[in-house]
Amino acid sequence: MKKVIITYLTIGAVALNALQIQDSDAKIALIKDYKMMFERIGKKRIGAADSEIESVRPPFVRLTKEEQKKVVTKKDGTKVAIHQKYELQAIVNNRAKISGRWYRLGDKVEEFTLFSIKNSSVFLKNNEYKKRLTLRKKNEKISIK
Numbered sequence: 001m002k003k004v005i006i007t008y009l010t011i012g013a014v015a016l017n018a019l020q021i022q023d024s025d026a027k028i029a030l031i032k033d034y035k036m037m038f039e040r041i042g043k044k045r046i047g048a049a050d051s052e053i054e055s056v057r058p059p060f061v062r063l064t065k066e067e068q069k070k071v072v073t074k075k076d077g078t079k080v081a082i083h084q085k086y087e088l089q090a091i092v093n094n095r096a097k098i099s100g101r102w103y104r105l106g107d108k109v110e111e112f113t114l115f116s117i118k119n120s121s122v123f124l125k126n127n128e129y130k131k132r133l134t135l136r137k138k139n140e141k142i143s144i145k
Helices: 002-020 024-042 050-055 065-069
Strands: 071-073 079-081 088-092 095-098 101-104 112-117 121-125 129-134
Touching: 088 121, 095 112
Parallel strands: 079 129
Antiparallel strands: 071 079, 088 095, 095 101, 112 121, 121 129
């Protein structure tokens, strides 16, 4: 409906413009030019296929239901991510071994910053989340001599 109204308004404007031209041959040529333009505008254009549109990923990050279960909101409103992407392997002399690399306080662990080291856990944070990594329980089958 919008397209029809716009077309009629445009044709009316063209007609008013054509009335200002004194030469009748020029008026006819101008009207033909505009008719050709409107015909081209009115032709159906082929866009993207439905399969292409469906394959486009949404621009917003949305957590799956499983990922949503792994985010906890504390009483103070802080969101804490609970997933095991990072593994705390050791704590020695105020340094922590996380997923095979050693870090000190203030070091970046991917998008997180190591901001606290305790006896058996470390805390990572970024703008949105805080993470607590803990050492695994001692395995009784392994002995260090």
